Amino acid sequence: MIEIKNLEKTYTRAGERVVACRVDALEVAAGEQIAIVGPSGCGKTTLLHIVSGLLIPDRGSVRVDGQDLFALSERARDRFRAARFGYVHQTFDLLSGFTALENVELAQYFAAGRTDRSRAREFLTHVGLEERMHHRPRELSIGQQQRVAIARALINSPKLLLADEPTGSQDPDSAKRSLALLRSLATEVGATMLLVTHDPASADAMERKVDLRALSGAAQ
């Protein structure tokens, strides 16, 4: 499902070239659920942005579902992302001016150019938010916001679910429940899941755990 080769992303700080992320090789099978671990600043989020096509690497290739992401034009990559990827951020990042239902519908709109309200309702009901669909993010608890973000990420039945520290701001019990929900829904829609985390418990709960530092010959 995912095939990364000789990937490197650098940036310049105070005149010096700093390696933000380096991966010599990584393969993730379709339907697999893996955790990318490593200390803060080792490039986990950078890797996620590259795999999602939002950030262009300096070199290397990333193939997702057989498609070389960076061989696509930016517009085609955007369409590819909208149709096949789901994304859950650490702070859930819901749009504050829109209701829970509308936040989910937006993901439908950008993926397919239209919305399917009944499916969006169904999905929110599935994550236990049938009573909160018309609430705005500020009217929802942290846990509820996260469930909206999960519904938004999975509403288009993506082939790849990218999750960036999705339980980072929760207590251990809530984190465990949220991760379990995320995993079960990913399995339900048949999505491969790439989780970035520095939480050992979350990483241990996944099928496979990969330390980013071990993926390259050079130290991060």
Added chain:
Amino acid sequence: MKLFAMAWRNLRQRALSSTLTILGVLLGTALVTFLWLVASEAERKYVQSTSGFDVVVGPNGTSSLDLVLNAVYLAKPAQGVIEFRTYRELHQDDAKDRKTWGRYVRYAIPFAYGDSFHGFPVCATTDEFFLKWGNAPETVKEDRPPELRFATGGPFTFSHEDYLAEAEVQAARHRSGDTREQEVPPAWRKVVLGALAARQLGLGVGDSIAPAHGTGSSLHFHEEARSEVVGVLEELGSPLDRGIFVPVGLHYRLSDHAAIGKASVDVTADDVELSAVVVSCRPGIGFMQLRKAFMTRTDAIAAVPRIAVQELFQVVGNIAEALGAIAWIVLVVASLGVFLALYNTMVERERDIAILRSIGARRFQIFTITLAEAAWIGFVGAALGVLAAHACVYLFADGLAVSTGVPIRASAFAMREVWLVLGVTALASIAGLIPAWRASSTDVARLLSAN
């Protein structure tokens, strides 16, 4: 959810900033619309108001424009007097008599001005004004003056013959040197009000008024001539709506009013003075013949209101254009406000943009959403501005009618207002181009990494 709906939602989310920006556009558009409305309606009404006033004969030494502003628009005091003989010469109705003006003149109506009542001009005339005005034959299709119809009551009675008799009385009085106060017959103490005058003064049939002479501290009310309102005219949409019409005989009987200005006692009825004669001509070149004839005369001038008004609007038009230019500058400044409002909120909306991009929004969609916000601001501001201008004209219609001399219709929507709304929307969209470009260029990865 469509991109324009999302843009609208974004604006609602920043309600205060959006409202203030819309307000800026609204004010600019309202100013442009208001100027257009007043200028175009005033011009239209000024030209329309000349109907029935083919020629105005007034005192020599006056400019045509002054004479027209006085006699047609009741907007200026009379600048002098003409003699009764001129009126008598013009008051001919025998179309076959080639020796008189009868072959050109349909009717000639005398007017004497000088008094007012709470700012509304008192026009002394004969009842021919009510009987002949607007009663043009059906063969006259164009420029027919509006028919004078009474909303309530009816005209006073003071005929041309009464006027001839009164002129004789005044001449005899002058010859005898009689300076005593004159009795005003009860039949002459009758007043007809124009629609606007009646409405603004809150008067109706059965009420009474005392005309006033002079202005400011020298204002003197003619209590000796307190007169009863016998009729109120229907709205004409012309300056006549401001008029207070009294029998011309009453005018000569008031204290301070000298019917004859000459010191000599060797006078006749023809020496009695009046302010102007309004002439309606038969179809054809009559009005030009009349105008030409009076060019060489020393007793009076003949002005053609339609020509004088065109000259007036050549001058006023320049002022309107200057005001219009200022209004357009206001609109450009308002568009700059749209630019600043969008650009300054870019930092706070960057995060939202990054989220939209991460869930699949393309750059051009982000560009469109931001541009649509600018367009919404322009469209809503402009549409409300046009409505606000019309509402202002509606609310201040009477005040504007008093100050401009003609009634302005609030309902006079013009096609160019639609173009104005579209133009302002386009202008605001142009102002939104740079913010939209900046929004679409947002570095998504940097923002999403800043958790």
